[in-house]
Amino acid sequence: MPLSAIAYETETLPAETHASALPSVATLTNITKNYGTTKALDGLSLTLRPGEIVALLGPNGAGKSTTIKILLGLIAPTSGAARVFGSNPREATTRTRVGAMLQVARILETLRVREHLDLFRSYYPNPLPVAEILRIAQLQGIEDRPFSQLSGGQKQRVLFALALCGNPDLIFLDEPTVGLDIESRRTLWHQIRHLAKQGKTILFTTHYLEEADALANRIIVINKGRVIAEGTPAEIKRIGGARTIRCCTRLSLDFLETLPTVTSATLDNHTTQIIASHAESVVREMLLRDETLSNLEIVNPALEDAFLALTKN
Amino acid sequence: MATTAILTTIPAPRTLNQTLSIFRKETKYEFLKLMRTRAFSLSTIGFPIMFYVIFGLSNHNAYSGGIHIAKYMLAGYACFGLIGATLFGIGAGLSGELAAGWLELKRASPMPAPAYLFAKCASAAAFGLIIVSILTLIATLFGGVSLSPIEFAKMLGMTIVGSISFASMGLLIALLAPANAATGIVNLIYLPMSFLSGLWVPIRFMPHWLQGIAPILPTYHLSQLMLDIFGYGDSMSRTAHWNALIGFSFLMLGLAWLIFQRKEQNA
Numbered sequence: 349m350p351l352s353a354i355a356y357e358t359e360t361l362p363a364e365t366h367a368s369a370l371p372s373v374a375t376l377t378n379i380t381k382n383y384g385t386t387k388a389l390d391g392l393s394l395t396l397r398p399g400e401i402v403a404l405l406g407p408n409g410a411g412k413s414t415t416i417k418i419l420l421g422l423i424a425p426t427s428g429a430a431r432v433f434g435s436n437p438r439e440a441t442t443r444t445r446v447g448a449m450l451q452v453a454r455i456l457e458t459l460r461v462r463e464h465l466d467l468f469r470s471y472y473p474n475p476l477p478v479a480e481i482l483r484i485a486q487l488q489g490i491e492d493r494p495f496s497q498l499s500g501g502q503k504q505r506v507l508f509a510l511a512l513c514g515n516p517d518l519i520f521l522d523e524p525t526v527g528l529d530i531e532s533r534r535t536l537w538h539q540i541r542h543l544a545k546q547g548k549t550i551l552f553t554t555h556y557l558e559e560a561d562a563l564a565n566r567i568i569v570i571n572k573g574r575v576i577a578e579g580t581p582a583e584i585k586r587i588g589g590a591r592t593i594r595c596c597t598r599l600s601l602d603f604l605e606t607l608p609t610v611t612s613a614t615l616d617n618h619t620t621q622i623i624a625s626h627a628e629s630v631v632r633e634m635l636l637r638d639e640t641l642s643n644l645e646i647v648n649p650a651l652e653d654a655f656l657a658l659t660k661n
Numbered sequence: 662m663a664t665t666a667i668l669t670t671i672p673a674p675r676t677l678n679q680t681l682s683i684f685r686k687e688t689k690y691e692f693l694k695l696m697r698t699r700a701f702s703l704s705t706i707g708f709p710i711m712f713y714v715i716f717g718l719s720n721h722n723a724y725s726g727g728i729h730i731a732k733y734m735l736a737g738y739a740c741f742g743l744i745g746a747t748l749f750g751i752g753a754g755l756s757g758e759l760a761a762g763w764l765e766l767k768r769a770s771p772m773p774a775p776a777y778l779f780a781k782c783a784s785a786a787a788f789g790l791i792i793v794s795i796l797t798l799i800a801t802l803f804g805g806v807s808l809s810p811i812e813f814a815k816m817l818g819m820t821i822v823g824s825i826s827f828a829s830m831g832l833l834i835a836l837l838a839p840a841n842a843a844t845g846i847v848n849l850i851y852l853p854m855s856f857l858s859g860l861w862v863p864i865r866f867m868p869h870w871l872q873g874i875a876p877i878l879p880t881y882h883l884s885q886l887m888l889d890i891f892g893y894g895d896s897m898s899r900t901a902h903w904n905a906l907i908g909f910s911f912l913m914l915g916l917a918w919l920i921f922q923r924k925e926q927n928a
Contacts, residue, residue, distance in 0.1 A: 451762065
């Protein structure tokens with residue numbers, strides 16, 4: 349599977365060419381990170397460009413958090429080079445242009461939302477105005493509540509607000525929408541897209557694949573500390589391969605299986621289900637041979653299928 | 662043009678005013694946090710006062726060899742209070758913030774690390790000053806204790822010294838103790854140490870063998886320096902107590918630094 353992934357990776361699409369013409373905001377080059385004898389990262393390289401929204405996907409333990417921690421300068425790589433805005437992320441001055449939303453069990457419970465923002469804004473040379481932060485993170489009306497009295501979703505939005513305090517050009521969001529309801533999640537997506545339109549770069553991790561699909565311009569799939577695939581959501585989905593054709597047809601399963609690119613054909617309750625990578629040519633052939641064909645439906649591969657295919661083993 | 666700006670602008674270094682503002686805000690919010698955390702503020706202020714009211718005030722007419730026992734015990738409970746505020750505030754507080762990931766989020770920001778440590782020390786010292794002031798007020802109003810302004814000022818000064826000294830122990834506990842056990846571990850260290858060095862019951866009333874082991878405890882040396890303000894110190898020289906207290910602080914800081922380095926390497 350990784351081989352085909354590489355094949356797709358080297359394909360350039362119009363959107364990609366445009367992005368890669370831009371200089372990079374952050375790069376990791378051949379990063380390894382060992383914890384004792386375990387390799388958390390094993391030759392990982394990635395590049396982030398201005399205005400991009402990049403999703404970092406991977407199963408638990410793939411190295412997502414380690415990657416973000418290295419970009420934030422919280423830990424040093426065992427080998428390889430990390431650059432953020434042309435500087436070493438371990439230097440404190442680099443962080444004045446970076447914002448981070450990390451997975452935090454809790455923050456100071458007794459401080460009010462406004463006090464948290466006041467404190468975090470003081471760390472940065474050009475902080476965003478409080479009113480602006482409250483608006484983007486949708487915290488208006490609850491700014492005087494102590495953190496302990498907020499709901500799970502509100503707490504999550506406070507953490508998002510803290511990431512915005514310094515008006516950063518590069519924003520890391522580690523599982524930003526955990527615990528948010530669908531509406532808040534969509535509003536957050538909207539705000540993230542808006543930030544990207546202002547030229548800010550966003551790297552996020554998520555367990556919701558539909559989130560990566562909806563939000564990211566580019567998806568980087570990592571497993572076992574290496575990048576195993578990289579591309580637009582559409583490109584990544586194609587790696588997962590086949591589309592599913594469903595219809596009622598008089599054509600026999602044996603015949604259908606002989607059509608090019610078909611990998612399987614099954615009949616269930618009068619509905620025939622065919623799995624094929626080139627659904628169009630299969631459907632064209634079927635329509636020619638069966639005028640009674642009805643209830644035609646073609647299902648695109650889900651990102652989830654691609655993800656599972658990529659990361660299994 | 663926008664992209665070059667995005668990629669190369671390096672922010673000017675912080676001005677002194679900005680740095681001071683960070684230190685001030687960090688300290689303000691650390692203090693507010695401790696004050697609003699009732700489990701902390703009520704017990705660290707309440708216990709020394711309650712104990713002093715029960716055991717100290719009952720001795721308001723008691724004298725022993727020219728020593729006013731209520732005044733003697735004021736020094737002991739002052740130390741007991743300030744050490745408690747420091748060990749619980751820093752030891753348990755920092756350990757919890759480490760475990761919750763809060764400190765990591767702050768480290769991912771450009772917050773200067775000294776501001777965080779300063780805020781913790783200064784807030785612990787502020788609690789110490791509050792405790793010592795209340796104890797002194799109670800002692801003079803109800804314990805028949807007379808205290809010169811100079812003596813009181815020296816007590817406050819020694820409170821700050823004690824807070825800084827025991828902050829180093831708090832730091833070490835925070836790095837070693839798991840967050841859910843930190844409060845218990847602080848109690849296990851703090852309560853026996855307070856008792857054995859005579860912070861509750863004047864050391865002179867304790868068995869002789871106990872008086873012999875007290876000098877190995879840092880709490881003993883702090884309390885003797887506090888007692889020295891009233892001229893109630895033991896036979897050991899003042900310099901010896903200072904040396905012991907400073908030695909203890911550096912030992913704790915050194916160990917904390919070693920452990921921190923090891924954690925950083927494994928991180």
